[in-house]
Amino acid sequence: MSTLADSAAKAAVRQRIERLTPGTPRQWGRMTPHQMVCHLTDAYRISSGERRAKALDNFISRSVVRLVALHTPLTWPKGAKTVPEADQEQDGTRPAEWDRDLADLLRRIDAFRPLEGHPHPLFGPLTQSEWNVWGFRHADHHLRQFGL
Template sequence: MALPNIFTSEVTDAVIGRINKLTPASTPLWGKMNVSQMLAHLNVSYEMVYEDKHPKPKGFMKFILKMLVKNKVVGETPYKHNGPTAPAFIITDERDFQAEKSRLIAHIKKTQELGEKHFDGKESHSFGPLTITEWNNMFYKHLDHHLGQFGV
């Protein structure tokens, strides 16, 4: 089962449409994050691609991530509810809903505009070089999981 292609404008537009259904009062169907924290959490994936904000794992930690975590993140199997989260993705402070929403939409649009060829073989923050399919699965699956968490 192939996941929808986040690099196409149709899928990007559909995901952004789902994001635009969220409000500051949206509540989760599971989990601890509020909607603003969830948007900030989703932004971390893109910060790791577009910003030099998060330290890259090295040595043994990078090996562990590649061997034990990578396939869960870049594969097609959906995430389970309340699964483990890497420390960089844990958002506990309050965030501005509109700012996080705008940042996320901008990141998604930038990714789509750069296109899949830009990501083909590109080094990921934690897992080494990824294929187009792996990048797509990582981006789309994470978005879909958390948008579903909030019922959109």
């Protein structure tokens, strides 16, 4: 399974993000490309502990959903709700300047160092390995949303 701990997988994610433009059409969902850039940035900030998100986990999300999302090759479902702290129409970072926001996301991917045992808002505490899988799969999910 691909992970951001693998330099080739990380480089591939970066290359796909660099092909994104403000006008890239979405294949599903409501997010604009700029909102997606800010959403991913907020999510990486949550994974590092830099940004707090309210825990919304329960037994099912910590066990079954976590297992399927992080330990199987199944694609993530389209249209799943995100936490308010990573939703650009709620408490997430609002898109400001495309080039700056995109550069911030790319820097965070380059420097991605998740905290061992840090809690994910839906999956609960994750190992560093699980965070690295999540980091790849989350970006991949949204890049596929824009056909990348």
